[in-house]
Amino acid sequence: MTLDDMKKVVRHHIDLTWNKGRMALAEQMHSKTFLYKSSFVGRPLNSAAFVQMVVDIRKAMPGLEVVIEECLAEGNKVFSWSTLIGTIEKSALGYPVSDKVLSISAMACWTLNSSGEIEELCTMFDMESFRAQLGMDSRPYAEIALP
Secondary structure: HHHHHHHHHHHHHHHHHHOOOOOOHHHHEEEEEEEEOOOOOOOOOHHHHHHHHHHHHHOOOOOOEEEEEEEEEOOEEEEEEEEEEEOOOOOOOOEOOOOOOEEEEEEEEEEEEEEEEEEEEEEEOOOOHHHHHHOOOHHHHHHHHHH
């Protein structure tokens, strides 16, 4: 699989899951040992749990759109930078309803196997910016950790 092919897999997965909600198709792109890790959830998720998380977020943010800003590949890894844009119409994951249009940056490292299946997805979201956009206090530990 070429590096461009790997980037196409990642772009297609993002489009199927976050933008279109076509979870059954996206789940077919996962390896049997798929694992999702994220700053958004406190524990690793298997394929079924990842799909349920995306379904829950899409229900809370039905107009959600994910724009892929950049996609780079090397070896068996793809790195993506995306922006999630939408409003929270239903409380989810402890965040309140808001009529504000939110913009959340995300960086992800995708690991693909030789068959082109997604084995692992590790994502970091800019949660402090997200919380600030919602008018929430920043987390005190973040302030203490900064130099």
